[in-house]
Amino acid sequence: MIDLLDLVTMPWNWLVEPLQYGFLRQAIWVSAFVGLVCAVLSCYVTLKGWSLMGDAVSHAVVPGVVVSYALGIPFAIGAFAFGFGATVAIGYIKSKTRLKEDAVIGVVFTGFFAFGLVLVTKIPSNIDLFHILFGNVLGISQQDIIQTVIAGTITLAVILLRRKDLLLFCFDPNHAKAIGLNTQLMYYTLLSVLALTIVTALQTAGIILVVAMLVTPGAIAYLLTDRFDRMLMISVAASVTSCVLGTYFSYHFDISTGGSIVVLLTLFFVAAMIFAPKYGIFAQQFQQRANKKQLNEVASTH
Amino acid sequence: MTMTASPLNITVDNISVTYSNAKLALYNASCTVMPGAITALVGPNGCGKSTLFTSIMGFLQPSQGKIRVGGLPVQKAQKQQLMAYVPQSDEVDWNFPVSVFDVVMMGRYGYMNFFRTPSQKDRRIVMESLERVAMADFRNHQIGELSGGQKKRAFLARALAQAGKVILLDEPFTGVDVKTEKKIIDLLLQIRDEGHTILVSTHDLASISTFCDRTILLNKTVLATGTTEEVFTEDNLTLTFGGLPASSLRQMTSNRTHSAEVEA
Ligand SMILES: Nc1ncnc2c1ncn2[C@@H]1O[C@H](COP(=O)(O)OP(=O)(O)O)[C@@H](O)[C@H]1O
Ligand SMILES: [Mg+2]
Numbered sequence: 001m002i003d004l005l006d007l008v009t010m011p012w013n014w015l016v017e018p019l020q021y022g023f024l025r026q027a028i029w030v031s032a033f034v035g036l037v038c039a040v041l042s043c044y045v046t047l048k049g050w051s052l053m054g055d056a057v058s059h060a061v062v063p064g065v066v067v068s069y070a071l072g073i074p075f076a077i078g079a080f081a082f083g084f085g086a087t088v089a090i091g092y093i094k095s096k097t098r099l100k101e102d103a104v105i106g107v108v109f110t111g112f113f114a115f116g117l118v119l120v121t122k123i124p125s126n127i128d129l130f131h132i133l134f135g136n137v138l139g140i141s142q143q144d145i146i147q148t149v150i151a152g153t154i155t156l157a158v159i160l161l162r163r164k165d166l167l168l169f170c171f172d173p174n175h176a177k178a179i180g181l182n183t184q185l186m187y188y189t190l191l192s193v194l195a196l197t198i199v200t201a202l203q204t205a206g207i208i209l210v211v212a213m214l215v216t217p218g219a220i221a222y223l224l225t226d227r228f229d230r231m232l233m234i235s236v237a238a239s240v241t242s243c244v245l246g247t248y249f250s251y252h253f254d255i256s257t258g259g260s261i262v263v264l265l266t267l268f269f270v271a272a273m274i275f276a277p278k279y280g281i282f283a284q285q286f287q288q289r290a291n292k293k294q295l296n297e298v299a300s301t302h
Numbered sequence: 303m304t305m306t307a308s309p310l311n312i313t314v315d316n317i318s319v320t321y322s323n324a325k326l327a328l329y330n331a332s333c334t335v336m337p338g339a340i341t342a343l344v345g346p347n348g349c350g351k352s353t354l355f356t357s358i359m360g361f362l363q364p365s366q367g368k369i370r371v372g373g374l375p376v377q378k379a380q381k382q383q384l385m386a387y388v389p390q391s392d393e394v395d396w397n398f399p400v401s402v403f404d405v406v407m408m409g410r411y412g413y414m415n416f417f418r419t420p421s422q423k424d425r426r427i428v429m430e431s432l433e434r435v436a437m438a439d440f441r442n443h444q445i446g447e448l449s450g451g452q453k454k455r456a457f458l459a460r461a462l463a464q465a466g467k468v469i470l471l472d473e474p475f476t477g478v479d480v481k482t483e484k485k486i487i488d489l490l491l492q493i494r495d496e497g498h499t500i501l502v503s504t505h506d507l508a509s510i511s512t513f514c515d516r517t518i519l520l521n522k523t524v525l526a527t528g529t530t531e532e533v534f535t536e537d538n539l540t541l542t543f544g545g546l547p548a549s550s551l552r553q554m555t556s557n558r559t560h561s562a563e564v565e566a
Pocket of ligand 1 (some may be wrong): 321322323325327328345346348349350351352353354392
């Protein structure tokens with residue numbers, strides 16, 4: 001009987017015990033919120049094929065963070081300015097040179113990132129480079145939470161209000177143009193919410209891993225469904241679950257929060273890749289075998 | 303807005319297009335697409351048909367020249383929902399998670415409010431458009447689940463839902479069986495009679511004389527325009543399709559089922 005009781009109480013304690021600490025309660029809801037914002041945007045990023053762009057923006061915000069601290073303004077403002085600035089620079093350079101987009105992205109984001117490193121080492125501030133790179137939701141300050149929530153709320157509001165236009169822009173920008181819509185505006189809207197999402201996730205996942213939160217939830221959902229609204233729901237579920245559980249793991253096993261969140265997301269992805277009912281590896285193999293069998297049967301009846 | 307009551311023409315005035323890899327795709331192309339008629343844009347693969355289409359639709363900026371639709375600049379015409387475009391199949395991401403109904407509804411976005419909330423009227427028009435192309439039963443299918451002909455009809459329904467006065471179809475008959483081709487042709491004839499101007503690009507000569515009132519021959523520039531009868535001379539076709547002897551073209555034209563894949 002005792003064993004059975006243990007079986008129930010142990011996970012219960014595992015979940016409840018950390019909640020007595022204020023900083024952990026806070027870390028859990030903040031990372032759940034970040035997971036929600038990233039998950040919604042990641043559907044658009046996956047469908048538009050902008051994961052590399054997400055990676056670029058996330059690295060390009062570093063100088064912005066440093067400059068903000070030096071000037072004493074909220075980090076979100078500097079980070080957004082540099083992140084968005086990088087995407088404008090990428091668009092400009094691409095239109096003016098014969099380079100392919102991936103080369104331009106590679107040049108611009110490493111340039112911004114390196115500039116950030118130079119600034120960090122030269123401008124006196126109390127910025128912990130490690131925290132920018134890898135996130136630190138367990139030690140997040142009240143001010144940073146406010147900025148995270150504001151950036152995330154704006155992102156969610158913009159996507160919610162413009163979701164149909166943004167989806168049309170991802171699917172068929174030519175048609176959007178043909179019906180007289182402003183595709184340039186859609187392009188910059190999507191880029192701004194991308195930069196804002198990265199600002200939102202900066203404190204939780206850190207620069208290096210934020211791209212995982214921007215791509216993996218959408219990728220998981222894309223493997224599991226071919227309806228957009230279902231894709232959104234699956235993406236949010238996978239992302240929020242990973243963020244909450246990842247934060248627990250981080251506390252219990254004393255491991256990196258961003259790291260454990262992304263490892264969980266990746267495990268979900270692998271499971272989806274193998275077991276997805278229609279587009280999974282198993283399902284596809286099964287389908288192939290069924291097709292072959294059918295072919296053989298047809299052949300043998302002739 | 304009285305203009306929209308009568309069919310609109312398209313004038314292409316001295317267009318040249320150079321791609322970023324310095325490739326000259328079109329030079330000094332001029333032609334008029336007559337209002338209320340079906341016009342075929344004909345030429346071998348790579349002759350610039352899609353390039354002319356994308357120029358007319360304003361998707362790319364020609365390095366020189368001017369295009370007017372019903373006397374209006376393209377952007378103005380588009381704002382008034384005058385121009386519908388049915389893309390070539392390989393331009394569409396068929397894995398995209400949208401249903402046929404969603405796609406056709408996108409034809410109505412230009413009429414909707416800022417949030418694109420469909421009205422009762424929008425829904426009704428979408429269903430009517432789907433029924434006209436006999437795709438109503440497939441409205442909840444993801445677009446990748448459709449056959450080649452069904453895909454074409456879905457996008458044609460989107461153009462119908464948009465109710466553009468000018469409809470451009472890029473290669474509507476590639477990957478389509480003869481029966482579906484016939485259906486699409488019948489529908490195009492109906493739409494023409496309702497006062498639309500239709501421009502169809504194709505490299506398949508066989509079906510043109512059965513439904514196209516006029517023909518424009520293209521190979522990097524406009525080589526001939528006029529009624530289909532006037533234009534389809536042996537000399538013109540030889541000129542357009544390059545080194546191919548006219549006899550092989552005649553064979554191609556008579557060969558209905560094998561689609562005429564002519565390489566430039
Ligand atoms: N985006 C592009 N960049 C560079 N060259 C292109 C591009 N699109 C088309 N071309 C080239 O321009 C020429 C005309 O192409 P296109 O208009 O697609 O011909 P068609 O539709 O008649 O087959 C071709 O030689 C093609 O290779
Ligand atoms: Mg083409």
